[in-house]
Amino acid sequence: MSVPNSTQQSDPSRIMQIGMGFWASKLLLVAIKFELFTLLASQKSGAGAIKEKLGLRTTDQHVFDFLDGLVSLGFLEREGILEKAIYSNSPDSNIFLDKKKPSYSGGILEMANNRLYEFWGHLEQGLLTGEAQNETKGAGNMNFFEDLYKSPEKLREFMNAMSAIQAGNFISLVRQFPFSNYSSLVDVGGADASFSIQVAAKHPRMHCISFDLPAVEPLAKAKIRQAGLEDRISFSGGDFFKDPIPRGEVISMGNILHGCNEEIKLQLIQRVFEALPGNGVFIAIENIIDDERRKNTFGMLMSLNMLIENGDGFDYTFRQFESWVKKAGFKKAEIIPLTGPTSAAIAYK
Numbered sequence: 001m002s003v004p005n006s007t008q009q010s011d012p013s014r015i016m017q018i019g020m021g022f023w024a025s026k027l028l029l030v031a032i033k034f035e036l037f038t039l040l041a042s043q044k045s046g047a048g049a050i051k052e053k054l055g056l057r058t059t060d061q062h063v064f065d066f067l068d069g070l071v072s073l074g075f076l077e078r079e080g081i082l083e084k085a086i087y088s089n090s091p092d093s094n095i096f097l098d099k100k101k102p103s104y105s106g107g108i109l110e111m112a113n114n115r116l117y118e119f120w121g122h123l124e125q126g127l128l129t130g131e132a133q134n135e136t137k138g139a140g141n142m143n144f145f146e147d148l149y150k151s152p153e154k155l156r157e158f159m160n161a162m163s164a165i166q167a168g169n170f171i172s173l174v175r176q177f178p179f180s181n182y183s184s185l186v187d188v189g190g191a192d193a194s195f196s197i198q199v200a201a202k203h204p205r206m207h208c209i210s211f212d213l214p215a216v217e218p219l220a221k222a223k224i225r226q227a228g229l230e231d232r233i234s235f236s237g238g239d240f241f242k243d244p245i246p247r248g249e250v251i252s253m254g255n256i257l258h259g260c261n262e263e264i265k266l267q268l269i270q271r272v273f274e275a276l277p278g279n280g281v282f283i284a285i286e287n288i289i290d291d292e293r294r295k296n297t298f299g300m301l302m303s304l305n306m307l308i309e310n311g312d313g314f315d316y317t318f319r320q321f322e323s324w325v326k327k328a329g330f331k332k333a334e335i336i337p338l339t340g341p342t343s344a345a346i347a348y349k
């Protein structure tokens, strides 16, 4: 049988790589769950010692496959082979995946393993029904956050995940935005106060309020205390759908609007507008999708993650943001790219 020319030049490897990508994803997530990188940060080890320390009961062959798979993906390094192999972390794994280092960034990946991996297995049902596929599935009117936060472990895991995914963005925004022109910030849905801490640490004139659900207060207060910024950052407990948004010259929302449908987005933006003074600024820190919707893959997948988590929440382009803030009465909007897929969408009153 002859094969058409166009097929001879084509290559299915990318299709296969993405289609089977969940194998590699799960391999990394399991290694993080087992704290393999934390173990190897303290000591290079052979496969036998790793097998024993992690309590693996599989065959030696599959332990080699597990470890060498991570070598082939660049997350581990190896000297020797099989029984003679000595495994160590790659430089990036050593910095970002060792739980004992402050640079640990595995929080979001722990949550990906413990929650999202399973829920994303139901993406087709999400697309077919438009309904959330997480813990709230089939649970009537359950409130996602209130329910999640009943478990102290899940609360901590969620907070760590949020600060891990946003850390670089907060640092970048604090460097790029002229906070020194302002004296107060209210971070709505501020989680463990990570953003307020970054702003207050760099700008000694700034007083910040981190506003979030009351369940978050102990974790946020502990972080503020740890940073030694209790005199300039306070925590305010409340529900941003029902309670007044505290007043401030700058009001920020990191990954908040994307959790809501368009009607609720508009209501929240309007309430932010009312809480700002005449020269006030609203900053949304999200995975703003490029206007042509061709490039920001992570932003579009995050939007589908909002389908999985909330049903009708969605991520958006800067053009959409601009039209919403103008409707609310803001004069002007701009966008500042932060790290990777994330940007700050900024509206001036």
Ligand SMILES: C[S@@+](CC[C@H](N)C(=O)[O-])C[C@H]1O[C@@H](n2cnc3c(N)ncnc32)[C@H](O)[C@@H]1O
Pocket: 145, 162, 163, 166, 188, 189, 190, 191, 192, 211, 212, 213, 216, 238, 239, 240, 241, 253, 254, 255, 256, 285
């Ligand atoms: C996706 S996280 C984003 C956290 C943080 N702003 C960031 O950028 O990483 C959403 C945050 O909003 C808070 N939150 C959710 N619903 C809320 C509500 N109704 N009122 C106040 N805070 C809420 C959650 O507790 C959580 O900290």
